[in-house]
Amino acid sequence: MRTDYPGNVGDPIPFTRTHRLGSGGGGEVWLADGPDGPVALKLAAAGRSLAGEIGSLARVRHPNVPALVAADRQGSWYARRFVEGARLTSWGHGRPLDSRLDAFEKIAAAVHALHGAGVIHGDLSPVNVLVDDQGEPHLLDVGADTRGGALGWMAPERVKGEPPTIAADVYGLGALLYALCAGRPPYERSGTAALGFVSGSSLPLPPSATVFDVPGPVEELALRALAWTPRARPSAAMKLIEGVRHGRSGLPLPAVIGMLDERERLRRAVVEAVRGEPVVVVVHGPSGSGRLTLLRECARAAVREGLLVRELPLGQARAELTLAGESTALLVDASGANADALRDALDVATEASLVLVRADLPARWLSRRGAVHVRPVALSAAEVGLLAVSRGVGTQRVNRGFERSGGRPGVAIELLHGQVPVGEPLTRIQERLVSRLEEGGARLPELAALTNLTEHHVLDALEPLMLRGMVWSTPEGGELFASRVG
Numbered sequence: 388m389r390t391d392y393p394g395n396v397g398d399p400i401p402f403t404r405t406h407r408l409g410s411g412g413g414g415e416v417w418l419a420d421g422p423d424g425p426v427a428l429k430l431a432a433a434g435r436s437l438a439g440e441i442g443s444l445a446r447v448r449h450p451n452v453p454a455l456v457a458a459d460r461q462g463s464w465y466a467r468r469f470v471e472g473a474r475l476t477s478w479g480h481g482r483p484l485d486s487r488l489d490a491f492e493k494i495a496a497a498v499h500a501l502h503g504a505g506v507i508h509g510d511l512s513p514v515n516v517l518v519d520d521q522g523e524p525h526l527l528d529v530g531a532d533t534r535g536g537a538l539g540w541m542a543p544e545r546v547k548g549e550p551p552t553i554a555a556d557v558y559g560l561g562a563l564l565y566a567l568c569a570g571r572p573p574y575e576r577s578g579t580a581a582l583g584f585v586s587g588s589s590l591p592l593p594p595s596a597t598v599f600d601v602p603g604p605v606e607e608l609a610l611r612a613l614a615w616t617p618r619a620r621p622s623a624a625m626k627l628i629e630g631v632r633h634g635r636s637g638l639p640l641p642a643v644i645g646m647l648d649e650r651e652r653l654r655r656a657v658v659e660a661v662r663g664e665p666v667v668v669v670v671h672g673p674s675g676s677g678r679l680t681l682l683r684e685c686a687r688a689a690v691r692e693g694l695l696v697r698e699l700p701l702g703q704a705r706a707e708l709t710l711a712g713e714s715t716a717l718l719v720d721a722s723g724a725n726a727d728a729l730r731d732a733l734d735v736a737t738e739a740s741l742v743l744v745r746a747d748l749p750a751r752w753l754s755r756r757g758a759v760h761v762r763p764v765a766l767s768a769a770e771v772g773l774l775a776v777s778r779g780v781g782t783q784r785v786n787r788g789f790e791r792s793g794g795r796p797g798v799a800i801e802l803l804h805g806q807v808p809v810g811e812p813l814t815r816i817q818e819r820l821v822s823r824l825e826e827g828g829a830r831l832p833e834l835a836a837l838t839n840l841t842e843h844h845v846l847d848a849l850e851p852l853m854l855r856g857m858v859w860s861t862p863e864g865g866e867l868f869a870s871r872v873g
Contacts, residue, residue, distance in 0.1 A: 561612025
């Protein structure tokens, strides 16, 4: 053990304990009084030594790491500067984003100093960062026993029992940055087992799903630091400092709202792929339902894990699948294709780690090969309201946008901006139907009589217009209405 730390003394302990602050990391921590004021006094548990922790603290000199004041030569106790403050995430609630990012930069600088001194923290979580009443963050538990860690904040490889590394500390910093931006931890599950499972088998929901002021480069940086693959993360704490410094002036990314279960399944598919378990995912549904949005969010997650992603039309899929190697992800646009065309293009052996398919209908024959099928669910009225807020659109259009779009996000976005999605020119029958419905509501029997068609054929003619939000029905499903504008 190194002994170049200050106040290297033996028993008796020259501090008077006042009350216990907590326990863990191989001992108890007490608030104590000493000759120069209050200190945090740590006492080793029976049979344990704090020698490693004392040595680590002695090597680190940084204003955001409470300094070592005194220590026992045998490692039975040590005292460090006492810090009073709030836990990082509690302190951050309601504060300006710039203030939160300032605090993060200081935390990351402290971790960078640790790494420069050859010290791995191993347990970066809000409980180990206190912010004083001057807004200064202080990193605690430096050099403590790192065999454990806080689930939900710990890197996936640490959940599996691997030792702490710089890459694992970068993950912990990413989790803190995420929480400061999003106002919530990267993973939220009830129960230790569930939290351990999801943090080891999935990826976090992007912060922009619920908050709309985070600069895009900062969000991307946090998600890169939270990559499941250690080598895909930024290589050092300094990279995070530089990334926040340069990225905080960037614009927020367009928010993807709702469809939480579907997005979670796609993120798990990315983890399965980088684990070496090839995955095919078919995202199917009507136009405007959010298929491409889901797939591109998934593709961005794959890029962050180090996969090479290519987006291509169905006509090129067979050749590209045949040539694709490991660490490749292909996003195939098969919208508008029938089942035979889909089979002709995709029924081929491939080494690609991840194949993402945008289709109108499910490809059930792929299910027999283990493919995952995902159908985007419609947004609720509240989620369409969030979509409007995220895009700076007045809420006066929300109810009509929801009613006309049927909750399909692509259609809702167009309508919120006062537009109807572009589609094929209207047929003569569709023109007559829309002209009548623009005058006021009408029921199917009246429309059938107007066009000399059966009600079934009227619905067939109106269906593509309903998918575009040009025609819609009342919530009760009785009358139909139409408008050519948003």
